Amino acid sequence: MEYALVTGGSRGIGRAICLRLAEMGFPVLINYAHNEAAALETQKMVEDKGGKAELLPFDVSDVGAIEKALEQWQDRHTEDFVSVLVNNAGIRQDTMMIFMQNEQWNDVLKTSLDGFFYVTRYLLKGMIMHRKGRIINMVSLSGIKGLPGQVNYSAAKAALIGATKALAQEIASRKITVNAVAPGFIATDMTKDLDEDSLKKMIPVGRFGQPEEVAALVGFLASPQSAYITGEVISINGGLYT
Numbered sequence: 001m002e003y004a005l006v007t008g009g010s011r012g013i014g015r016a017i018c019l020r021l022a023e024m025g026f027p028v029l030i031n032y033a034h035n036e037a038a039a040l041e042t043q044k045m046v047e048d049k050g051g052k053a054e055l056l057p058f059d060v061s062d063v064g065a066i067e068k069a070l071e072q073w074q075d076r077h078t079e080d081f082v083s084v085l086v087n088n089a090g091i092r093q094d095t096m097m098i099f100m101q102n103e104q105w106n107d108v109l110k111t112s113l114d115g116f117f118y119v120t121r122y123l124l125k126g127m128i129m130h131r132k133g134r135i136i137n138m139v140s141l142s143g144i145k146g147l148p149g150q151v152n153y154s155a156a157k158a159a160l161i162g163a164t165k166a167l168a169q170e171i172a173s174r175k176i177t178v179n180a181v182a183p184g185f186i187a188t189d190m191t192k193d194l195d196e197d198s199l200k201k202m203i204p205v206g207r208f209g210q211p212e213e214v215a216a217l218v219g220f221l222a223s224p225q226s227a228y229i230t231g232e233v234i235s236i237n238g239g240l241y242t
């Protein structure tokens with residue numbers, strides 16, 4: 001059976017993606033770092049809609065934890081493989097660069113960029129063997145335009161865009177696509193401390209986006225209909241930056 005793995009699937013955009021992929025018929029592996037209660041709620045939401053979901057906790061920045069969790073999963077699922085991987089886990093640690101601490105730089109890079117590398121490298125083998133796969137990386141407007149106060153986050157997401165384009169070319173002949181989705185402001189825990197009323201004045205559509213709107217795009221990129229799209233960065237930002 002083909003599974004979908006969503007890193008950071010417990011909350012926000014990741015939760016909406018889990019629901020969308022389950023609606024499309026994928027059994028979903030919900031990864032998270034700490035928040036088991038939120039992950040269980042996502043699992044229940046998937047199951048209430050008639051889908052299947054398993055929790056798969058690990059810290060995406062910890063190569064040992066990732067390999068242990070994925071090996072144990074594979075031992076329990078000898079006939080199955082992950083055909084859809086959504087590298088969605090990410091964190092913000094915003095501050096002006098002059099004040100940025102080593103940990104703030106390292107933690108943000110490790111979560112978005114190392115997380116992509118370790119998880120994808122492990123799962124690539126199965127996709128290549130089955131000559132089938134969809135890899136979708138959650139980047140950001142910040143990685144395209146650069147945003148002040150986010151030198152760490154912009155660097156992580158821009159690097160992930162480069163990795164998306166390079167990997168897409170490496171494995172296109174194996175029928176595996178690799179794309180990036182670049183949201184603007186989406187209403188989740190990550191943006192709840194922002195001043196939505198003043199920020200939305202800059203957004204042509206006039207509001208923050210919803211996680212379900214991002215999930216619909218990810219669902220399309222995970223579908224057979226997107227087979228000829230690879231190495232792309234698709235913005236979803238209400239016209240904020242084109």
Ligand code: NAP
Nearest residue numbers: 008010011012013032033034035059060089090186188190
């Ligand atoms: P969120 O609501 O803060 O949720 C973050 C998710 O990532 C949670 O499920 C969290 O797990 C997980 N996570 C964080 N660190 C992790 C780690 N080391 N290992 C495993 N999981 C980890 O964030 P969101 O707004 O949904 O953002 C999702 C993605 O979209 C991120 O990559 C973010 O950079 C990107 N993005 C968001 C926006 C936006 O406006 N919201 C805009 C552009 C891009 P726990 O529940 O266990 O903490």
